[in-house]
Amino acid sequence: xxxxxxxxxxxxxxxxxxxxxxxxxxxxxxxxxxxxxxxxxxxxxxxxxxxxxxxxxxxxxxxxxxxxxxxxxxxxxxxxxxxxxxxxxxxxxxxxxxxxxxxxxxxxxxx
Amino acid sequence: xxxxxxxxxxxxxxxxxxxxxxxxxxxxxxxxxxxxxxxxxxxxxxxxxxxxxxxxxxxxxxxxxxxxxxxxxxxxxxxxxxxxxxxxxxxxxxxxxxxxxxxxxxxxxxxxxxx
Numbered sequence: 001x002x003x004x005x006x007x008x009x010x011x012x013x014x015x016x017x018x019x020x021x022x023x024x025x026x027x028x029x030x031x032x033x034x035x036x037x038x039x040x041x042x043x044x045x046x047x048x049x050x051x052x053x054x055x056x057x058x059x060x061x062x063x064x065x066x067x068x069x070x071x072x073x074x075x076x077x078x079x080x081x082x083x084x085x086x087x088x089x090x091x092x093x094x095x096x097x098x099x100x101x102x103x104x105x106x107x108x109x110x111x
Numbered sequence: 112x113x114x115x116x117x118x119x120x121x122x123x124x125x126x127x128x129x130x131x132x133x134x135x136x137x138x139x140x141x142x143x144x145x146x147x148x149x150x151x152x153x154x155x156x157x158x159x160x161x162x163x164x165x166x167x168x169x170x171x172x173x174x175x176x177x178x179x180x181x182x183x184x185x186x187x188x189x190x191x192x193x194x195x196x197x198x199x200x201x202x203x204x205x206x207x208x209x210x211x212x213x214x215x216x217x218x219x220x221x222x223x224x225x226x
Binding site for chain 1: 144202208218
């Protein structure tokens, strides 16, 4: 299995632009998580889905952030408009039962 | 609400020596999972070891073992025969077995391995 796949691995954009991060979970996993990691705030859970349904989005910082999971094999995290304080590493993770596997992360830089 | 606390922001260990990383948690649940994840400079999060709360026996994976004290809500990670490749951030995490699929992570401990 290829593991959790995230794209792009690196994204540099300018303030105000729309950013879309993509994730392909491991086949057969029924839960998907989006995390954000920064030096200041550590690892934060933004949102998670179970069977493609958003269960808890209380970690989404503001309305500029949105996430979708149209099917079991694909999810997106969108930031519109982006701001410099959104610069971070964004991880996608998937799980089946208890074990959670992380993707390699997307390093986002907003100038 | 469940919380996970790692009180050691940074630790150092001499190569081939043993080091213990601390983790405490708070929960009202009786059954749950606990994990240690490793994040090397590559930033890939790697599962090191897990412990089911209903099991009294401490989990072991090669050089990695845990000391699980359920009553004290403590879950420490012991790394034996430390190697240079063990240098990384280590995160303790908690997940209940029912009700929610959320994983609660600690703030991490940066481990340095000295040659």
